[in-house]
Amino acid sequence: MASTEVQSDSDDGMDEFMDQFKTQRYKNAFTENNWEEEFGKVPMFMKSAPEEIDPQKYPELACIQSIIHDEDRSPVEQAKSLKDEGNAYFKEKKFTQAVVAYTEALKKKCGDQELNAVLFTNRAASHFYLGNMRSALNDAAAAIKIKPDHLKALIRGAQCCIELRKFVEAIQWCDKGLKVHPSDKKLQELRAAADKHKRAAERDDRKAKAKEKKLHGEKEALLTALKDRGIKLFQPVRPRSQSSDGEDEDERSSAALAELSLDGLSSQEVTGAQVFLDEQGVLHWPVLFLYPEHQQSDFISAFCENNCFRDHLTVMFGEELPPWDTDRKYHPQNLQLYFEDKEKETLYQIDPETSLSKTLKHKRFFVKAGTPSFLVLVKGSSFQKQFLTGNKVHVL
Template sequence: MERPEPDAASEDAMDSFLEKFQSQPYRGRFREDRWEEEFEKIPLFMKKAPSEIDPKENPDLACLQSIIFDDERPPEEQAKTYKDEGNEYFKEKDYEKAVISYTEGLKKKCADPDLNAVLYTNRAAAQYYLGNFRSALNDVTAARKLKPCHLKAIVRGALCHLELKNFAEAMNWCDEGLQIDAKEKKLLEMRIKADKLKRTEQRDIRKAKLKEKKEQNQNEALLQAIKVYFEDEDRAELYRVPPKSTLLQVLQHPRYLVKTLTPAFLVCVESSPFCRNYLRGRKVHQVK
C-alpha cells in the first residue's frame, strides 16, 4: 500500500505556525522570574490553599470551591465535604478553622445520624485542643445522643471531665466505654488516673476541713482568753465588755467617756501576768 503524498499547503501552514510560535511568546506562559509563584496558583499543584480565596487572584480555585460547596447538592454530601475540610484543618493543627468547618457541616442537618455524630465528635476534639473543655463536653454529649456506643466520643468526654476535674464523672464515662470495649487502653489509663485524682482530692478536702476546724477552735480559745475593758477614770474602776457587744452599745454606756474623739479600750489575755497584776486591787464591773 502506497503512503499518501504530504500536502504542501499543510506543511507550509505548520512551518508558519512554528515560526510564529518561536518569534512570539506564548500568552499563557509562566514568567521566568516568578514561575514558581505562578505555578503555586494552579489548584492541582498548590502546597497549601490560601485562607481567603479571592476570585480575581485565584479564579480556578474559586471555581472549584463553588463546585465543592454547591448548595444544590444533597445535605449529606455537603456535610461530608465540610467534615473532610475540617479534618484537613485539624491535621494542620488549625483548630479554629476546623471548628468552623464542622459547625458548617452540622448546619446542613443531614439525616445521617452517624455522620452528625462524627461531626460533633471531631468538633469536640478541636475544641479540646483549643482549651474549650465545656464546649467539647457538650459536643460529645450530643454525639452520644445520636450514637450511644460511639467510643471516640466517650474517650473524649472522659478527657474533658478530667480537665474539668470532674473525676467521678470521668470514671463513669470510662466505665461506660469499657463496657463496650474492655481492652480500650486509653479508657483503662484514664480510669486509673481519675480514681487516683479523686482519692487525692478527697484527702485534700479532709485535710482542709481539719485545718479549718483547728483554726476555728484556736480562734475561739483566743477569743475566750482575750478580755476587753474600759476605764472609769473618775472612780478608778474598770468595766468588762462582753465579747458580742457592739462599739455603739459600749459608747452608749453611761460611764464611758470618749477623749479626743478616740474610743479607748484595754485588751489583754486574762491569764497573762500583766493582766493579773493590772487588775489586782481594782474593782471590775460587768457591762450588761
C-alpha cells in the same frame, strides 16, 4: 471563505501579540522574585490550604471550593465534603478552622445519624485541643446521644471531665464505655487515672477542711482572749450625728469591744507578723517602737504580753547603741515611753517596768492595724520638751 477570514484574523492577531514581546515586557509574567509565591496560589502546587480563601487572591481555589459546596448537591454530600475539609484542617492542627468546617456540616442537617455522630466527635476533638473543654464535653455528649457506643466520643468525654476536674463524671463516662467496650485499654487507663485523681481530690478536701477548722478554732480562741482582757482594736470614730444621744466614752468603748473581730488585726500583711495565742494561753504581739527624734523605729515580732518594756529596751540599747544615735544618749535609764491617744490628743507616759498586757488593757489604748506602737523619747532632751509642748500628758 468566512472560515478562512476568521483564521486569517486569528493568525494576524497572534502575530501582532507575539511581535509585542520584541518591544515590551509581558506585564503579568512570573518573575524570579515571585514565581514561588505565584505557584503557591495554584491549588495543584499548594503545600497547605490558606486560613481564609480570598477569591481575588486565590481564584482557582475559590472556584474549586464553590464546586465542593455546590448547593445543588444533597445535604449528605455537602456535609461529607465539609467533614473532609474539617479533617484536613485538623491534620494541619488548624483546629479553629476545623471547628468551623464541622459546624457548617452539622448545619446541613443531613439526617445521616452516623455522619452526625462523627461530626460531633470530630468537633469535640478540635475543641479539646483548643482548650475549650466544656464545648468539647457538650459535643461528646451530643455524639453519645446519637450513638451510645461511639468509642471515640466516650473517650473524649472522659478526657474532658478529667481536664475539668469532674472526676466522678469521668468515671461514669468510662464505666458507660467499658460496658460496650470492656477490653478497651484507653478507657481502662482513663478510669484508673480518674479514680486516682478523685481520691487525691477527696484527700486534699479533707485536709483543707481540717486546716480550716483548726484555723477557725484558733481565731475563736484568739478573739476570746482579746475580749477577756478587754483589749480594743482601733475603730474609726463615728460622726457625732450618728452617735446615740447621751452615749458616753465607756459606752462607745463597749460597743467597739462587742464588734471585735480579726479584721482589725491586719498587721500580717504589712509586717509579716500577727498576734497569736500560745499553748499556755499567753498572747504574743508584734510591737513597734518609734523614735521621732531620728525618724527611726524598731520592730519586735513577738512581744510576750507578760514581759515589761524594760526587758526589750535593755536588749536594744544595752551593750551597743544604734548607729543613728550619734550623741550616744539612748541608754535604757534615759528613755521614756508613751502611747498616743489621737482622738483626745493626749500622750500617756508608761512606766518601763509595766507589762505590755497591763498597758494594752488601758481604757484609752486602741490597737491599730494589729500592731501596738509606742513612742520613745530621751528624758530631759530638747527634742522631748519641744515634742511634748502643746500635748496633754498623763503619767500612768
